[in-house]
Amino acid sequence: MIIDCHGHYTTAPRALEDWRNRQIAGLKDPAAAPWASELVISDDELRASIETNQLAKMTERGSDLTIFSPRASFMAHHIGNFETSATWAAICNELCYRVSRLFPDHFIGAAMLPQSPGVDPATCIAELERCVNEYGFVAINLNPDPSGGHWRSPPLSDRYWYPIYEKMVEYDIPAMIHVSTSCNACFHTTGAHYLNADTTAFMQCLTADLFHDFPTLRFVIPHGGGAVPYHWGRFRGLAQELKKPLLAEHLLRNIFFDTCVYHQPGIDLLTKVIPVDNVLFASEMIGAVRGIDPETGHYFDDTKRYIDAAALSAGDRHKIYEGNARRVYPRLDAALRAKGR
Amino acid sequence: MIIDCHGHYTTAPRALEDWRNRQIAGLKDPAAAPWASELVISDDELRASIETNQLAKMTERGSDLTIFSPRASFMAHHIGNFETSATWAAICNELCYRVSRLFPDHFIGAAMLPQSPGVDPATCIAELERCVNEYGFVAINLNPDPSGGHWRSPPLSDRYWYPIYEKMVEYDIPAMIHVSTSCNACFHTTGAHYLNADTTAFMQCLTADLFHDFPTLRFVIPHGGGAVPYHWGRFRGLAQELKKPLLAEHLLRNIFFDTCVYHQPGIDLLTKVIPVDNVLFASEMIGAVRGIDPETGHYFDDTKRYIDAAALSAGDRHKIYEGNARRVYPRLDAALRAKGR
Numbered sequence: 001m002i003i004d005c006h007g008h009y010t011t012a013p014r015a016l017e018d019w020r021n022r023q024i025a026g027l028k029d030p031a032a033a034p035w036a037s038e039l040v041i042s043d044d045e046l047r048a049s050i051e052t053n054q055l056a057k058m059t060e061r062g063s064d065l066t067i068f069s070p071r072a073s074f075m076a077h078h079i080g081n082f083e084t085s086a087t088w089a090a091i092c093n094e095l096c097y098r099v100s101r102l103f104p105d106h107f108i109g110a111a112m113l114p115q116s117p118g119v120d121p122a123t124c125i126a127e128l129e130r131c132v133n134e135y136g137f138v139a140i141n142l143n144p145d146p147s148g149g150h151w152r153s154p155p156l157s158d159r160y161w162y163p164i165y166e167k168m169v170e171y172d173i174p175a176m177i178h179v180s181t182s183c184n185a186c187f188h189t190t191g192a193h194y195l196n197a198d199t200t201a202f203m204q205c206l207t208a209d210l211f212h213d214f215p216t217l218r219f220v221i222p223h224g225g226g227a228v229p230y231h232w233g234r235f236r237g238l239a240q241e242l243k244k245p246l247l248a249e250h251l252l253r254n255i256f257f258d259t260c261v262y263h264q265p266g267i268d269l270l271t272k273v274i275p276v277d278n279v280l281f282a283s284e285m286i287g288a289v290r291g292i293d294p295e296t297g298h299y300f301d302d303t304k305r306y307i308d309a310a311a312l313s314a315g316d317r318h319k320i321y322e323g324n325a326r327r328v329y330p331r332l333d334a335a336l337r338a339k340g341r
Numbered sequence: 342m343i344i345d346c347h348g349h350y351t352t353a354p355r356a357l358e359d360w361r362n363r364q365i366a367g368l369k370d371p372a373a374a375p376w377a378s379e380l381v382i383s384d385d386e387l388r389a390s391i392e393t394n395q396l397a398k399m400t401e402r403g404s405d406l407t408i409f410s411p412r413a414s415f416m417a418h419h420i421g422n423f424e425t426s427a428t429w430a431a432i433c434n435e436l437c438y439r440v441s442r443l444f445p446d447h448f449i450g451a452a453m454l455p456q457s458p459g460v461d462p463a464t465c466i467a468e469l470e471r472c473v474n475e476y477g478f479v480a481i482n483l484n485p486d487p488s489g490g491h492w493r494s495p496p497l498s499d500r501y502w503y504p505i506y507e508k509m510v511e512y513d514i515p516a517m518i519h520v521s522t523s524c525n526a527c528f529h530t531t532g533a534h535y536l537n538a539d540t541t542a543f544m545q546c547l548t549a550d551l552f553h554d555f556p557t558l559r560f561v562i563p564h565g566g567g568a569v570p571y572h573w574g575r576f577r578g579l580a581q582e583l584k585k586p587l588l589a590e591h592l593l594r595n596i597f598f599d600t601c602v603y604h605q606p607g608i609d610l611l612t613k614v615i616p617v618d619n620v621l622f623a624s625e626m627i628g629a630v631r632g633i634d635p636e637t638g639h640y641f642d643d644t645k646r647y648i649d650a651a652a653l654s655a656g657d658r659h660k661i662y663e664g665n666a667r668r669v670y671p672r673l674d675a676a677l678r679a680k681g682r
Contacts, residue, residue: 144527149492151527186485186492191544191579195568196537203532223572227536230571231564233604237630237641238532263574269610289578300578 001341002304003325003332004058006176006222006258006282007066007107009096011053013045016095020074023088027080036087041095047102053286055106061304063283065336067329068096069110069141073189075180078148082116082123089114089127097135108332109137110176113164115146117153122163132171138331139220140168142175144201149184149193156201156219157208165214172330174218174256177201190288198226202255206239206247211254218254218328220280224261224270232273248275256328258282259303259320262289264296267306276316280324281307342682343645344666344673345399347517347563347599347623348407348448350437352394354386357436361415364429368421377428387436388443394627396447402645404624406677408670409437410451410482414530416521419489423457423464430455430468438476449673450478451517454505456487458494463504473512479672480561481509483516485542490525490534497542497560498549506555513671515559515597518542531629539567543596547580547588552595559595559669561621565602565611573614589616597669599623600644600661603630605637608647617657621665622648 019039026033054066070092077085089112100107111131113124131137142164145151154160156177168175182193198221211217221228228235236247244250256278261267271279282303289300298305307320326333360380367374395407411433418426430453441448452472454465472478483505486492495501497518509516523534539562552558562569569576577588585591597619602608612620623644630641639646648661667674 151490151525153527155527184492186494186496186545187541188544188548188579191547191576192537192541195540195572196533199536199540199568200528200533203529204527206532207529223575227540227568227571230568230607230610231536231602231604233602233607233634233641234564234630235532236636237603237632237634238529240632240635241630261572261574262578263572263614265610265614266571266574269571269606273604273606289575289582291578291581293574293578294581295577300574 001065002063002281002321004063004066004282004285005220005280005325005329006260006284007054007068008071008284008287009068009092009099010071010286011049012071012095013041013049015039015041016091019091020088023084024079027084036091039091043098043102046095046098050099050103055103057285058106061302063304064106066107067110067139067332068099068107070096070112072141072178073181075112075143076148077115077143077146077180078117078183080116082114082119085114085116086127093127093131093135093137097137100136108335109135110139110141111137112141113143115143117147120163121161124164125167128164128167132173132331136335138329138335139173140175141178143179144177144197144204145179148180149182149187155204155208157204157210165217169214169216172216174220174328176220176222178222194223194288195226198223199228202226202228202235205251205255206235206244207242211251218256220256220258220328222258222260222282222284224259224266225257225274229257229270229273252278256280256324259307260284261306262300262303263293264306264309267303267310271310271312271320276312276319277324279320280328281321342406343404343622343662345404345407345623345626346561346621346666346670347601347625348395348409349412349625349628350409350433350440351412351627352390353412353436354382354390356380356382357432360432361429364425365420368425377432380432382436384439384443387439391440391444396444398626399447402643404645405447407448408451408480408673409440409448411437411453413482413519414522416453416484417489418456418484418487418521419458419524421457423455423460426455426457427468434468434472434476434478438478441477449676450476451480451482452478453482454484456484458488461504462502465505466508469508473514473672477676479670479676480514481516482519484520485518485538485545486520489521490523490528496545496549498545498551506558510555510557513557515561515669517561517563519563535564535629536567539564540569543567543569543576546592546596547576547585548583552592556594559597561597561599561669563599563601563623563625565600565607566598566615570598570611570614593619597621597665600648601625601642602647603641603644604634605647605650608644608651612651612653612661617653617660618665620661621669622662
């Protein structure tokens with residue numbers, strides 16, 4: 001089986017975006033604010049939005065199951081206050097849940113959290129619990145910068161975030177560390193902010209001893225780990241300067257990288273440098289880079305082609321495609337086993 | 342000849358740091374502020390600080406000439422106001438100039454600019470002119486984020502920066518895009534902020550048409566281009582989505598990457614993915630990563646070993662070591678030719 005651990009609902013029916021725009025307008029003009037119940041999307045609309053997009057490409061490319069979360073760039077935690085994010089996260093998570101019910105063999109949910117700048121992360125617990133207990137979600141997306149490119153929250157190693165980690169450990173679910181839209185003009189969202197956040201998150205963990213406090217806490221760093229594998233020597237050297245243990249011991253029991261790297265040389269480096277147990281297949285399809293690479297004739301984000309072409313043993317490839325995901329997302333493994341998969 | 346295009350004076354005599362600390366103390370207590378003339382460092386002290394450090398390692402490793410600029414993390418443009426930075430930049434640049442006079446075969450200067458958050462970059466021109474005209478410097482370091490990790494300046498493509506670019510074009514000097522210390526707790530200076538800035542700068546150029554306005558403007562992006570070469574497919578794909586020309590045409594006439602990547606697989610990727618004409622040898626020695634790699638027994642930042650071991654023709658290796666630097670830094674080439682080198 002091939003599990004894609006990083007997919008977002010980027011193709012939701014237009015009504016979702018329209019509702020969100022009304023919600024945003026309602027921040028200035030409360031009379032314009034919509035009720036959650038005013039958003040009506042039928043199962044047929046959901047089905048169509050998936051069948052013609054993600055599911056079609058999964059079938060074409062040969063992946064089986066996607067860990068599916070709300071559109072990352074639309075989380076936009078910087079907009080409004082906690083109530084704004086709470087309502088929006090609830091709506092977006094519910095849609096992902098409905099997709100997972102409509103296509104139970106192909107999608108399983110990961111939760112967006114109702115984060116809001118400066119608001120205690122503990123306020124996210126209720127939505128997290130609902131997503132795990134009622135929706136069967138197997139992970140969360142945690143935004144280390146709800147300000148959207150201004151980086152005003154404490155580092156991930158700060159006790160500020162511990163309420164989330166305690167719940168993650170209790171539920172045995174990992175977090176993908178994933179920012180949202182940049183509202184800082186310096187940072188292009190998908191070309192700079194996403195990659196910077198990946199590198200930043202890794203380094204926040206490197207300088208700290210977070211995994212002493214939470215030995216079973218697991219982070220998936222998306223987009224191939226940002227700049228980290230390319231600069232693995234730098235990070236090994238910095239850890240040494242900081243008198244930290246070797247990275248394998250210090251971080252790699254708890255941190256994993258996905259394969260959202262959109263060319264063969266990048267995947268070759270990732271799979272060469274990072275231990276195979278720490279690499280999880282992902283494509284972030286349909287996401288930031290939707291075109292066809294003129295150098296190959298294939299979609300940039302068809303990352304399965306790169307993994308298939310990488311110098312990996314069959315056993316290692318199986319770990320990347322399936323084995324590691326089952327280990328890092330135990331609730332996914334349990335859900336699959338319950339169906340005999 | 343082997344030219345290292347990225348070295349900072351990280352080993353300046355302690356008196357420099359003491360003076361800076363007094364300058365910073367003087368921001369709160371003007372009575373504590375030192376005069377520039379109170380900083381006294383003898384030629385012997387300068388000589389010793391170089392001979393036992395950078396020059397010893399250059400000799401040992403086999404590089405000949407370093408483009409030498411003030412310590413990047415000490416620029417700290419966020420401290421004080423324009424006057425603070427102006428005095429500090431003048432002092433630091435003068436020391437690099439003196440080093441270049443003491444070791445004229447081995448060091449040539451690149452200027453730190455007296456940037457200050459929110460201050461018109463045109464205020465940097467006088468120091469830039471002095472460094473080029475009086476000190477024979479061949480380049481500048483341009484900090485895209487003088488706020489130190491808060492990213493409050495406009496993107497590099499904004500007309501805000503044009504006064505600097507006009508002078509660079511007039512003098513035919515490149516800028517290395519290099520941030521300084523992060524005062525944002527989210528970003529470790531050398532493990533996150535530096536790499537993020539490299540990626541950010543590249544993407545700022547990708548989304549804009551800066552090099553339409555300045556066809557001969559040249560940026561060197563340090564630290565192997567941050568995350569860019571590792572994610573080259575992503576950047577090619579994003580350029581395509583944005584209807585930009587191919588990157589070779591859109592950016593690679595103007596943007597160059599150094600080789601400050603501290604392990605073999607990273608250098609292998611860099612030299613495979615980025616056209617050889619756009620790669621310039623550098624080590625940033627003595628810099629962020631000073632230790633010995635236990636996996637190789639050699640210094641992490643001994644990047645010449647990686648270039649020597651990379652799959653490159655002799656001609657391509659010569660470009661990386663010397664030819665490209667002579668082209669990207671014409672004033673360096675002129676200075677060398679004037680000495681028959």
